Amino acid sequence: MGEVHEHQSTIAMLRARRIDTDPHEILRAEDIPTRRHEWTDAPLRCSDCDAVVQPVYSPPKERRPPVRPYFRRKPYRDGGNEHEAGCIFNIDERIRVISDSSADTLVRDRPRDGRPQYRLVLPEAFGPSARYESIGGGSRTVADKLTTVLNTATKIAALIEDYADRDVDPNIEWVAECRGERVPWLHFLYTPQRIFNLRSRLRPDGTDLAHPVAVIFLAQKSPRNKSPRPRSDSYRAASYALLPEPDEPHQERLYVTGKSDLIEHAFADGLGRFYIAYGMWRRSTHQFLDAPRLRLRVDHLTQVARIPDTIGSVAPTRWKDWRRTRT
Numbered sequence: 001m002g003e004v005h006e007h008q009s010t011i012a013m014l015r016a017r018r019i020d021t022d023p024h025e026i027l028r029a030e031d032i033p034t035r036r037h038e039w040t041d042a043p044l045r046c047s048d049c050d051a052v053v054q055p056v057y058s059p060p061k062e063r064r065p066p067v068r069p070y071f072r073r074k075p076y077r078d079g080g081n082e083h084e085a086g087c088i089f090n091i092d093e094r095i096r097v098i099s100d101s102s103a104d105t106l107v108r109d110r111p112r113d114g115r116p117q118y119r120l121v122l123p124e125a126f127g128p129s130a131r132y133e134s135i136g137g138g139s140r141t142v143a144d145k146l147t148t149v150l151n152t153a154t155k156i157a158a159l160i161e162d163y164a165d166r167d168v169d170p171n172i173e174w175v176a177e178c179r180g181e182r183v184p185w186l187h188f189l190y191t192p193q194r195i196f197n198l199r200s201r202l203r204p205d206g207t208d209l210a211h212p213v214a215v216i217f218l219a220q221k222s223p224r225n226k227s228p229r230p231r232s233d234s235y236r237a238a239s240y241a242l243l244p245e246p247d248e249p250h251q252e253r254l255y256v257t258g259k260s261d262l263i264e265h266a267f268a269d270g271l272g273r274f275y276i277a278y279g280m281w282r283r284s285t286h287q288f289l290d291a292p293r294l295r296l297r298v299d300h301l302t303q304v305a306r307i308p309d310t311i312g313s314v315a316p317t318r319w320k321d322w323r324r325t326r327t
């Protein structure tokens, strides 16, 4: 992946380290407008490693949105001066690791404006989906690919949370590609703090999504089937409480439904864990449960994947604390 290195991202850092002071002074980006002149010749380093950094500041101009001051890694003509491999600001290395295990489903684009863009390509056959349509021919290949894509999406989501938690703008644009259409990342993947956005996007009258979306949620419990009639296709569900709207006293819930053995398999790792589920989510109301819901009916096991522990602790902590991190 030498390509990644041709296209170093300019991650915006809010802290820098001045190494000619003892102890090293931690400089804040918000002080750049007033103090940058005293730092002109000072040796500044990344707050987390020894990469040389410099302050970036554009004084506010009329008719232009203000640009927040930041520190960035100083680009060297001959390369070098990279963040160290383990540094959180080494985003190119972190993306390389994700990309290497993405089976080429994560593609780097070269947009004209220079901001690095990565595109996650979703498998075609999960495309136009009637409500009860199975995935059909070639399902094995599609299924394998979908698992890889969901794992990759999860890693990207965790990466985004890592930076958000440190109030860092990684200056990367993420998009998903569904059926040849580019979909903004925030319209493709919904984390717990944004599940209500999906609910708002879907109208209660049953308006459908134009493409499948992925939702990360904490699987909490399987409510009893309150249907008075036994069903051949019995529903089990995982649920997630959504923030109620002012005129809605009930908490929204998120349900993943399907044939009971399929759901059993999909949630075999147990409840109280985060999962990602992909497909044509719908907003529905159910008279038995007396609450409007988001619902995904899954027809294939690979539409649900457990979020592995290897993504670290920052993202799950933020997802659990979704009321605080809601933006």
Ligand SMILES: [Zn+2]
Pocket: 046, 047, 048, 049, 050, 051, 083, 084, 087, 088, 089, 090
């Ligand atoms: Zn660094």
